[in-house]
Amino acid sequence: MIRHAILSLAALLPLAACTAPPPPASASAPTPADLPPASAAGVAGTVSAADPRAEAAGLAMLRAGGSATDAAIATMLALTVVEPQSSGIGGGGFLVRGTADGTVETFDGRETAPAGATPDWFLDENGEVPPFSESVRSGLSVGVPGNVALAALAHRQHGRLPWARLFEPAIELARDGFRMTPRLHRSLAGTAERAGWTAQGRALFFDAQGTPHPAGHLVVNAALAETLEAIAAGGPEAFYHGERAASLAATVAAETPRAGAMTAGDLAAYEARARDAVCGTYRDYRICGMGPPTSGGVAVLQILGQLERFDLAALGVDNPVTWHLFVESQRLAYADRELYLADADFVSVPVAGLVDPGYLARRSALIAPDATMATVAAGVPEGAPRALADGDEPEERGTSHFAVVDGANTMVSYTSTIESAFGSGLMSGGFFLNNELTDFSRSPTVEGRLVANRVEPGKRPRSSMAPMVVWDPQGRPVLAIGAAGGSTIPVQTARSIVGVIDFGLDAEAALALPFAMAYGDAVLVEKGTWLERAIPRLRALGHETVTAREVGLKANAVLYRDGKWTPARDPRIAAQIVVP
Template sequence: MLARGGSATDAAIAVMLALTVVEPQSSGIGGGGFMVRGMPDGTVATFDGRETAPAGATPEWFLDDNGEVPPRSESVRSGLSVGVPGNIALAAKAHAAHGKLAWADLFEPAIRLARSGFEINPRLNGMLESARDRSAHSAAARSLYFDDQGNPRPVGTLVVNEPLAQTLEMIAGGGREAFYSGELAERIAETVSADTPRTGAMTYADITGYEAKTRDAVCAPYRAYRVCTMGPPTSGGVAVLQMLGQLERFPIGEMGVRNPLTWHLFVESQRLAYADRELYLADSDYVPVPVAGLVDRDYLASRSGLIAPDRRLTEVTAGTPPGADTALADGDEPEEHGTSHFAVVDADQIMISYTSTIEGAFGSGLMTGGFFLNNELTDFSRSPTVDGQPVANRVEAGKRPRSSMAPTVVYDPEGKPFLAVGAAGGSTIPVQTARSIIGAIDFGLSAEEILALPFVMAFGDRLLLERGTWLEEQADAFRSLGHEQVLVREAPVKGGAVLRTAAGWESARDPRLEGQIEIP
């Protein structure tokens, strides 16, 4: 797209569409996303294509007949979990404002991939098996991705998705309205309603009424740099800024990238940021979210003061930032897993950071028109209250569930575009994104190197260190700092970045992933 004279926005939309074909487990037009667009002059715009709950949804949406929260798998694998998709509306709004190529041109690569086919790679093959309860839930999906014996098609199998090619052609020719009205919208509503075990299921009116939104970017300084990201309804951007702000008083660049104390400080900052995230972050159209207070420098300095360089904090609770509503309860942590992230910089030095998702692997498992529908509503807290107090991220009609996505752009000390970055991987996204920014700013690493940094993250009382990295070798050092429950595991991470160096812009994908797909 860039070679054809397209803008960074054009290219990012084309990537989202192509990933609908080749990463059906992670993202696509059946889901939603967030886009951050950074101009060379420092102007930053953000686009919110997060899915919405249907008009019939209530805070008790996920409770069973006894008022209890059922196993999560029951909530995911049904129409209850599906929000009105937002990616096409986001793409249309962004393209109308910043596109250069014709709308239909953006669909050409994805249509060719769907019609000519792509080969199943090891990652998709493994996900088809491990998430079989969703990947094989729909007869349409079984015919595409499974053989006659019910086994996932093997690595190297060419998958031709003609229904998706036809869907994409319909949207390419008819624009946004081809998705949000008419035959396709009716099919989406029917598919979701037929699999929703209660009243209030998604309707055609829910789909026709969907709107993507433009929102103010959330920006904060880190060292001499300016970091700009997405605000609510995602929590990821605020969490990134909080982690960085809490770390600013520590000279981690001097401490060194392989010093376990560096990553101990990072982990403690994570814990503080995620405590605030759980209590305060939700859809700001429904809940008063103290965004300015959460990234206030004095507030972050006070939170940073809780971090001890030589020991783990025994207990971490949310703080009280300026403007906070203290009547909210701490909700349950949704189990997020999927998502795709990509970054683009064009010849005009415009940065795009776009994160797209259907939430879990293969979303709800429901398929129509050759694409999977999301399970984004399980990103809400399924328990609407705790001890009688409302949870900020409870389900409400028309509300957008909280997200962890954190598409981010960074400007250097001179105000020039420096980095477009983000990640996929559910609740790990803010940690991955902050880690990459630290790698670029504090350690001066390349785009490939920041994404290759070992992963470390606190999950409750447990600390995950990435297997096969130098962090694994430092497990005892973390235990000596009070991180008693150290787990060594494969890292559930998938980042992407474009970074400006003295030689120009360089792009990188996460080294843990497969290579690129060639478009015929």
């Protein structure tokens, strides 16, 4: 199994974990003249999402005078309808909010294990780990969804529009129907067994012969419209309490082959939480993201921090040495991440030690521009637990990122997920339920040592999601960015930040950069890019196992440059999301 090998902590030079770290001393809030011009008719600010109809939902909130938080919530709700394979109210997410004065807040809506879950949750009757597919297509994989609670928490603190107003675009899309994109059609065809597991899924997306409806087919999801209308009218209580919560829990319990299945009480007990941000600097840009239970923010910061002593701009974007250094930094970050990162409510995560400048300098010193590290192991930061073992998790393909900025230059970066494509395949109220619990290490021990990311009651599984916000050296908001794609998320995000800062690329060009990622001692490069032709050079630098293949990348960003905010999505998916 490929390890989610991605992340830990160590980050940039003066990295620190904090709730609202102050901006650099040289920073100053933008003047009114710095505010972005209208990006759409009558809208100050902009939205980037994986589907243009979700972008339109967010822009409608900005046009109505809503905040970036309002727009992000409306975007998430619309994605529940038009991108059911990737995200939505049946899953969870992380939201990072950064303001023009440098204030940063982060909100955790990660799913939780039910109260009856135990460390041997995924083990069979012989104490063995069964095939992954058996764990996914089961109630064992479903965590208590967190996106609705996350939206409610963020809206209470930073919403301007009424709660119900945020639901209007999504309700209209579900009730009146939306046209299936080529991307959704391909996802259905490739994951038909899971997407069509339930009668609800088959009725929505497949014909009588079990074939996915073609691109352009009008999908009407009346059940989801009713669910969204109930939450709009009744608030999050309509999701976490009462008949809908009982029905959701019963759906999961019916497919859970052991005691401890999800109950209505698990939903009633769920809470989204404000968390400490993790912030650092890279070439005088201030960068902030989520801390545990996701490993994504610290991974991005660590990758960048370990690269800062190298002059990447001088090396150049098309230089194999640049990408060699990038891969080597990943390897160090992944090693720390696998050992230390987990839900900090349950496991002592040595964040301070991992981001200590001295520790980062020692880790960076292991990287050489003309050779490959023979072996890579986790470091030993101050406060590191001594009795943990490495764990692993599967790849995820059911994730979506979206970025928003409003007229006040407040940035919101939000990553939402149901884990795999179409999550567990189970549906309730017209939406797919996540398989997020498979982000736990399914084996609780390795060679007699506990795995930090083991299953425990009420625990949140480790994630790779990395919503980030960035301020320039003058303290002005400049970039909100993130990605989808499991363990590739921090790599996609760090790569694009390097593209913007080191190579001066615009947002779309930064997202379009070729992809290279380390999986242990092996390196994957993106097929069809110049990196494929550079494989001999990478091997000469010591990367013995380098392979090229197509990769499923999906990132979104908004970037302030030349006096305006510009939204961008990864051009690799542009043709896949054309609305017929």
